[in-house]
Amino acid sequence: MSSSRSVASESCEHVSHDALPHDNRWWINRYVFSTDHKVIGVQFLLTTFVMLVVGGLLALAIRWQLAFPNSQMPWVSNALFAEHGGQVSPEFYTMLFTMHGTVMIFLVIIPILAGAFGNFLIPLMIGAPDMAFPKLNMMSYWFMWPAITCFGLSFLYEGGPAAGWTSYPLLAALYDSAPGSGFAQTLWLLGVTFVGISSMMGSINYMTTIINMRAPGMTLFRMPLTIWSMFITAVLQAFALPVLTAAGLMLLADRELGTCFFVPAGVVVNNADPTVGGGQTLLWQHLFWFYSHPAVYIMLLPAMGMVSDMLACMCRKPIFGYRPMIYSMSAIAGLGFIVWGHHMFISGxxxxxxxxxxxxxxxxxxxSAIKVFNWIGTIWGGQLEFNTVTLNTVAFVSMFIVGGLSGIFMAAVPVDIYIHDTYFIVAHFHYVLFGATLFGVFGAIHFWYPKMFGRMMNETLGKVHFVLTFIGMNGTFFPMHMLGIAGMPRRYANPYLHEYLEHLLPLNQFMTYAAILMGLAQLVLFVNFFGSLVFGKKAGRNPWNSNGLEWQAPSPPPHGNFDAPPLVYRGPYEYSNPENPAADFWPQNDSAPRRDS
Amino acid sequence: MKRVWWLLFFLIWPVLALVISVLAPTWNWGFPGNGRADSPLGEDIDHLFYVILILVTIVFIGTQVGLLYVLYSASGRKADRPAWYTHGNHRLEAIWTIIPGAILLFLAFYQMRVWANFRIESAFPEAARQHVVAEVTARQFEWRIRYPAPGKKLEKTPRLDDMYDVNIIHVPAGTPVTIQLRTQDVQHSFFLPSLRIKQDALPGHVIPVWFEVSQPGEYPLVCAELCGWGHYKMAGKVIAHAPEDYEALLQRKHIEQMDDGYREE
Incomplete structure (x- = not known):
């Protein structure tokens, strides 16, 4: 490790030259076009908040249609769907779920984990003054905007993109195949390409930063699990994303240049001329899932890492099985590359x-199970207080158990024959992405907020938000398992046309009420988040008595982060170490035990 | 809020989830119809589903109880008693790697036979291979069915004496039958919920799908792969007849279709 230590210190010096505090810049360069990783992180965070609201409203529109099919929505109906008599038309419904998936995956979950928290935490936690490539980092944020613009325009375009977030050809390849396969689909593909470029720049930056810019003494196995998870995520992105980008460009070429990568011969869509063909629709599914299955872990691993750090701190106890945690994350990532076919069991x-x-x-x-056991082991014998951070992280573990277990049903091919593309899968990935990832994110927001803004978030509001979200979330998603087992396929604008699904209407109505509650609960989060900017209690450097290097910097950290480049003496989880009797924590850069306070 | 309330909070939800799951079939939130699959393969699939369900329920209860217990003990720890300083335990790690690993491997291999039976042609029942009853062509947004004339075999290309139906597939009950699944335009998925059968229709491919309906009756057919705005209304049905009724029906259909109105006095 000595060689990496010297590399680390060299590159530190090299970069700090560029990133020294010079706060006299024009505010536009400090807060808008900033190369500072913290500002970029907060920009990502606020952008994803806006997108979370957009995606949530789309979800509520979906839920409305499923609970009260073809009836008018209060207030908004006549403005939005005047030409359809105030109803959600089936075409619009396909746009709704396509955009809900797109927004939530590409513009909320991935950017909030990798973009917001990755950016904010990586340099701080490894003791670096900034990212390895600050300008690339800024570009990674600004490439979100062409993506948002493309997605937004595609939604406004007549017909919208309507092939689902998976955009399977032929539906997505042929202009004639659906009202939603017109130019909007092309815009959608461009949007995905831009998001991909943004993620790719982030991923290269994170890998370089974590490998090269660690503070002296921060060996690989002294890195917090958050950093490990971000690193593994970055590797996943770097290796999987090019495949999606290439596939997206091929589909664009199919649509706009008349190539036939994904279009077989002789297909007649909507009485148009038969296609020339030569391609294979399955090829898209293989390429798409080769990225999008690892992407599922991109959407989960960083939350796992952050939850591990928060749990250890909240329990005043070292992580149980630090190395097994790393190995299991690596195993998840490695196996993640050879499981894409489970999305295609019945694809032919x-x-x-x-x-x-x-x-x-x-x-x-x-x-996944090993990680759950180790989280439980981490709480075991700890000393814990039920604050908002604890609650959200415990909810993460509890919900991840459900999401993980329901995955086994779909992994088993014969059972998947039946539940494939039913609401069971919808339940499963919402338990993972909302139940696990978003609760992890809520916890992380409360935990690192004082570092971001120098103030604490309100505990009472945090708990209210947690309880309402938890109830609403389970009320919405748990019954989806039942819908799936009852055989209700997903992406149905009106399932009750089918006699065998008619009796599920009351259950769907209940779920919609729960979803509305869950949506309203997020208002509490926003009130808390923005209110605490002004009214929050001032936080010191280390309000949680945590060990990580980020807590040694001022709150909020200035440009360049640390007063002096930190030296690391130990791992990040030395809580309640008997060798350090004066305090139940032992910061990573503390050179000697504290005998007395 | 006090600690007790939070512990109750994390206790109530798994209990509620279990109670609702147990009661779900009585509220008709379980498998469609009376809860039993209407095909032998469907019964195998249901069996595997319940095997996984039982395992998963045990793990769910175990982990949630474990989580609740550590929450209970950790939140009740006296302030003057420092947390347990440990970095983990190799033996425990080995135990909770090997045991779940073995169970999961068993689970994986336990599924193989049913899957092979459903999809791998050499493992199809012999009767299914012999008995290709129809070609089902999906298109936006209907199912078109082509039967061979009574007594003849289904040919790859349409014959003059083939018979046609839209959205209704007639099959004999009590014997495995095969359909050739195609699509004329985009992907669709041939989904028979009460028989637990599902297979995507792939442009440019003909995919054999076999199923056996246990009892005569009508069974819903829906589309399970997004195929455009009308995806939700792509309804059809499989009508299973007693074998002798089935033969008679085919004869009748054939006569109806071939009838040119000319009658000899």
């Missing part, structure tokens, strides 16, 4: 592949 691919993909997929439950 070679059925023998179904078996190999099943074994790999079921085995991915193992590292």
């Amino acid at each position: 691919m070679n059925p023998a592949l179904g078996m190999t993909f099943m074994v790999a997929t079921i085995m991915i439950a193992l590292p």
Whole structure:
């Protein structure tokens, strides 16, 4: 490790030359076009908040249609859907779920984890003054905006993109295949390309920063699990994303240049001329899921890392099984590359592949289980207080258990024959993405808020938000398991046309009420978040008595982060160490035990 | 809020989830119809579902109880008693890696037979291979069915004496039958919920799907792969007849279709 230490210190010097505090710049360069990782992180955070509201409203519109099919929405109906008599038309419904998925995945979850928290935390937690490539970092944020613009325009365009967030060809490849496969689909693909570029720049930056810019003494196995998770995520992105980008460009070429990568011969869509063909629709599914399955872990691993750090701090106890945690995250990432086929069990691919993909997929439950056991082990014998951070992280663990266990049903191919593309899968990924990831994010917002803005968030509001969100979330998503088992397919504008689904209407109405509650609960979060900017209690450097290097910098940290470049003497989880009897924490850069306070 | 309330909070939700799951079938939130699959393969699938459900329920209860217990003990720890300083335990890690690993491997291999039976052609029932009843072509937004004339085999290309139906597939009950699944335009998915059968229709491919309906009756057919704005209304049905009724029906259909109105006095 000595060599990496010297590299780290060299690159520190090199960069600090560029990133020394010079706060006399024009405010536009300090707060808008900033190269400071903290500002970029906060920009990502605020952008994803806006997108969270957009995606949430889209979800509520979906829920409205499922609870009160073809009836007028209060207040907004006549303004939005005048030409359809105030109803959500089936075409519009397909746009709704397409955009809900797109916004939530590409503009909320991935950017809030990697963009907001990755940016804010990586340099602070490894003791670096900034990212390795600050300008690239800024570009990564600003490339979100062409993406948002493309997605937004595509939604406003007649017909919208309507092939689902997965955009399977032929629906997405042929202009004639649906009202939603017109130019909007092209815009949508451009949007995905821009998000991809943004993520790619972030990913390269994170890897370089974590490898090269660690403070002296911050060896790989002294890194907090947040950093490990961000690193693994960055590797996943770097290797998986090019495939999606290439596939997206191929689909664009199919649509606009008349190539036929994904279009077989002789397909007649909507009485148009038969296609020339030569391609394979399955190719898109393979390429798409080769990225999008690892992307599922991109949407989860950083939350796992942050939850581990928060839990250790809240329990005043070292992480149980630090190395097993790292190995299991790596195993999840590694296995994540060879399980994409489980999205395609009934797609018509070679059925023998179904078996190999099943074994790999079921085995991915193992590292996930190890992580759950270690989180429980971390709380075991700890000293814990139920504050907002604890509650959200415990909810993360509890919800992740549900999301992980429901995954086994779909991993088992024969059972998947039945529940594939039903609401069961919708329940599963919402438990993982909302139940786990978003609760992790809510916890992280409360935990790192004092570092971001120098003030604490309000505890009471935080708890109110937690309780309402938790109830609303379970009320919305738990019954989806039942809908799936009852055979209700997803993406149905009106399932009750089918006799065998009619009786599910009351259950769907209940879920919609729960979803409205969950939506309203987020107002509490926003009130708390923005209110605390002004009214929050001032936070010191280290309000949680945490060990991480980020807590040694001032709150909020100035440009360049640290008063002096920190030296690291130990791992990040030395809570309640008997060798350090004076305090139940022992910051990573503390050179000697504290004998007395 | 006091600690007790939070512990109750984290206790109530798993209990509620369990109670609702147990009661769900009585409220008709379980499998469609009376809860039993209407095909032998469907019964196998349901069996595997329940095996996983039981395992998962045990793990769910175990982990939630464990979580609740550590929350209870950690939140009740006296302020003057420092937290337990430990970095983990190798033996525990080994135990909770090997045991779940073995269970998961067993689970994976336990699924293989049913999957092979459903999808791998050499494992299809012999009767299914012999008995190709129809070609089902999906298009936006309907199912078109082509049957061979009575007594003949289904050919790849349409024949003059083939018979047609839209959205209704007639099959004999009590015997495995195969349909050739195609699509004329985008992807669709052939989903028979009460038989637990699902298979995507892939442009440019003909995919054999076999199923066996246990009892005569009508069974819903829906589309399970997004195929455009009318995806939700792509409804059809499979009508299963007793074998002799089925033969008679085919004869009748054939006569109806071939009838040119000319009658000899």
